[in-house]
Amino acid sequence: MDLEGVRTFVAVAEAGQFQAAADDLGISQQAVSKRVATLERTLGVSLLVRSGRGTQPSVDGQAFLPHARELIRVAARAVGSVRPGRRALRVDVLNRRTAPATALHAFHRSHPDVELDVVTLPDAHLDAAVAAVVGGSVDATFRAISVPGGEVPSPVRATRVIDDRHQLLVGPRHPLAGATGLRPADLAGHRIWMPGMQADTEWGAYYDELGRAFGLRIDTMGPSFGVEVLLDELAESAELATFVGEGTRYLWPEAYDLRRIPIVDPTPVYPHSIVWREDNAHPVLAAFLDHLMAHRRPPQGRTWEPAWAR
Amino acid sequence: MDLEGVRTFVAVAEAGQFQAAADDLGISQQAVSKRVATLERTLGVSLLVRSGRGTQPSVDGQAFLPHARELIRVAARAVGSVRPGRRALRVDVLNRRTAPATALHAFHRSHPDVELDVVTLPDAHLDAAVAAVVGGSVDATFRAISVPGGEVPSPVRATRVIDDRHQLLVGPRHPLAGATGLRPADLAGHRIWMPGMQADTEWGAYYDELGRAFGLRIDTMGPSFGVEVLLDELAESAELATFVGEGTRYLWPEAYDLRRIPIVDPTPVYPHSIVWREDNAHPVLAAFLDHLMAHRRPPQGRTWEPAWAR
C-alpha cells in the first residue's frame, strides 16, 4: 500500500471530485485516477462511487477513510520525530531500567500530552554524551558526572537530580537472604556479581571505587546475557548477589522469591545528574527540569558516594 | 516517505544486520541498503549506525523506531478495515446525528475495545440497504421499516429498537419559544422547515404522513446547506421551526439560544429498526443487538407513528 495513494484517496474524498483533488495535489486528473485505481486494486475493494457529477466514498471507502487519515497523521508524526528543530524532547538514559528511566516515566504520567523520546546513545561515554547534547542530537542525558567538582564546560550544564540508594538483591538460598538491613562491611567476603559493568563505563568506575572503599569483591567480569539471565541465576544460587538501585524496575516471577535488602550506614548512592544545554529553548525541557527538581528526594541517613562525585 | 522503506528499517533494526533483514523480506541485501538509504535521505537524518559487525539504530533511529512500528500497525489496521471477512462491525446510519448514531456512540463507550465503523450508504433507500446487508457490505443498518407489518424477507431480520420522541426546535424570537410543551395541533399554521427531507426518502415519507395526520405545513423543499446553516437560520428567524429527535446531537453556540420543546399528546416518535442478517456470525453484532435491546426505552404517554410502522 502506497502512502501517496492513501493521501490521494483522502484528497478526492474531501474534494468530492478527481479534478479538484488533482489541482490540490498539483498533478493531473489522470494521475489521481490511476493512484486511486491502484489503491483500490491493492485493497481489493472499491473505495469511491463515481457518478456523472463527482464522486463520494463507497461503504468501504467510508470505513477506510478514518484509517487513511490516521495513517497520514502518524506518518507526519513519524517524520516530525526526527526533524531537526521542533521535535519531541529527546532524553538519553544509560539503561531503560534505572532510576532516570523511572523518573522519565513519572514525568510522562504527570504530563500525558507531551511527547518524549527516550533513547540510549550508542557510545556510552560521558564525553560522547556531552558532545551529543552540544550537537543537539539529544536534549538531555542522565549521567554520573565523573569529573571532580562536577564541572562541565559551557554551554552545557549539569545538576544532581537523583540519588539512587543501593540495595542488595539475593535469592532465597543466599546466606544474607534473611537480613533486613546490611552495612557495606557485612558484604565483605561475599561475591557480588555485576556482569557487563566493565571498568571503562560509568557504572564500572562507580563499582570499582565502591569495592575498594569497603574491601568488597565486586565481579564485573563476564559478558552480560541480559537481566533475565541474571535474575534467573540469582534465584538459584546460594552465593551470588548483586546491587540494584532503589529506583530500578526489575520484574521477576513470584517463584524466584528474590529479596531486596537495604544497605545502610553508610548507604551507597548512585549520583544521577541531568546534563543539558543551557541555551536549549525546548519548551518541555524546562518543565522536565522543574519536575526533577520538585521530586528530588535528598538521601537520608549516612550515605557514601565516590570521591569524584562530591 | 515509502511504507516499504519504513518496514525495511524496522526489519533491519530488529535483525541487527542488513543481510538478515533482506532474508526476512525476501529481497537482496543491496535492495535493503538502498531502501534504508532512501528513507534516510528523505528524512534528512541517519537512522542506523553501521559497523563492521552489524547495525544498530542511531539516536534518530531510536526516536523514529516506535513511530515506524506504529505506522506499520496503523497501515495493517487500515487494510483490515476493508478486508472481507474478519473486520470491524460496520453499521449503516442515515445520518451521523440521529438517535441511532448516538446509540452507536453509547455502545462504543461501554465497549471501548471493539472496533466499529459507522457508515452511510450512498443509496439511502430501504431496498438498497437491505441488499447491502444481504450482500455483507454492511453488518447492520438502522432503518424505519416502511413496509406494513414490518416484515422483511429471510435471511434478513429487523427489530424496533429506538423510538425517537420528537421535539420542536425554535429560536428565541419564535412565537412558540416560550412553550414548555406543545400538542401537534398547536403547530398548525406554523411553518416547519426540514430541508433535504425529500418525499422519496425514508424521512420524507415520515414527515409527509405526519403533516397530513395533523394538518401541518412541513416544508421539505429547498436544498440542505447543512445543519449549521439550518441552526443559524433558526436562531435569527421569528417564523422558522424544525423537528428534532430527542436523541439527536446538535450543538450550537450559546448565543443562538435555541429551545427544544417537547411535543405531547400524542408525541410523534420516529421508529428506528435495526436490520441485520440472521446468519451473520460477527461476534460484536450479537453484543450490539443485546446492548440495543437492553437500552430500549418504551415510549411513555400517548404516541403517534405512521400507519406503515405499526
Next chain:
DNA sequence: GAGCGTCACAACCGCCGGTTGTTCACTAGG
C-alpha cells in the same frame, strides 16, 4: 597479513507512475 563478514557502490533493466490526448458515461437544457 590472510580471511571473513558486512555494507556500499556501479551497472543494468523492467516496470511503476507520471504526462498528454482522446473516449466514454452521464446530466441538463431546449
Next chain:
DNA sequence: CCTAGTGAACAACCGGCGGTTGTGACGCTC
C-alpha cells in the same frame, strides 16, 4: 430526442524508481 458540457477512464508514451547481480571498501579475528 438531440446536443452541449462535465467528469472520469483509457491509451500511448516516457523518465526514473527500485529491483537485480557483480564488485569494492572497511573492520574485526586469528
